[in-house]
Amino acid sequence: MKYIEKLRNSGLRPTKQRLQICEVLFNSEKTFHFTINELDQKIKKQVSDKISLATIYNTVHAFEKKGYLKQIPINSNQTYFDTNISDHHHFYDLKEEKLIDLENADVGPINILKKINGKKIKSVEVLVKLED
Amino acid sequence: MKYIEKLRNSGLRPTKQRLQICEVLFNSEKTFHFTINELDQKIKKQVSDKISLATIYNTVHAFEKKGYLKQIPINSNQTYFDTNISDHHHFYDLKEEKLIDLENADVGPINILKKINGKKIKSVEVLVKLED
DNA sequence: TTACTAGTTTATAATGATTCTAAAAAGGTG
């Protein structure tokens, strides 16, 4: 299994559940956005064993902490995650309530001129809201 | 009262509660960020009458819809609002869990090159996460 | 293999922000 080493190297035990969730998250051609609820549905379809919702929450948070997933800053009652961990941005279609990737190259370079004493910039995220 | 006309012009009846909430939100020197819970506390301190939490929710949403408040896209269990409705961005101090305004001039011009068919850009919001 | 231990999974309960409900109150107009 190709994810065993990846997990071990992060200090995460390669449990059956985590490996199965890896398959669902990282074994697809394209990256994608999801909420926990959507991931739960996807797992139900693709994985024969039942994985408890608590485990899905635990795993997603563990993966996010290790940098294998990114949380997308957006106002929604549910938290959105992204399997695309490259430096990039998002469109948010207000009507469809859907996210669309916006590659770094599609946004001009962003130069933050203001500095905050004693703080480093960890990330710069752009959210472009779309309407009809 | 200076807010009566403002509310009437928006099609909102200038009720006692709305006028009192206007005082708390818009009568201060500086603009500020808040959650509903923080606003509730502020109202308790500054307003003699009790205003129900449901009314605070209703009012904030009404004001947001009319463009007197902005929601700030950020991952938090609570929704953040901003009384600064000018076109601007935010720092988010991850440690302190606090927002800091980032004026448009402090961010280089942002040019979204990618276009989505049939959709217009409604807003472009930048969130800069800060760490120590 | 066989313990042993720390990390994980799980069902379920708890939490907490937000929304809903339906009845009472208040604003606006004639």
Next chain:
DNA sequence: CACCTTTTTAGAATCATTATAAACTAGTAA
């Protein structure tokens, strides 16, 4: 004042997320 619509309100309902604590499992060392 009388009427109608909007608004307020307390409390219930909803729903995503987190906490709990017991059962299970991976890794390790004897």
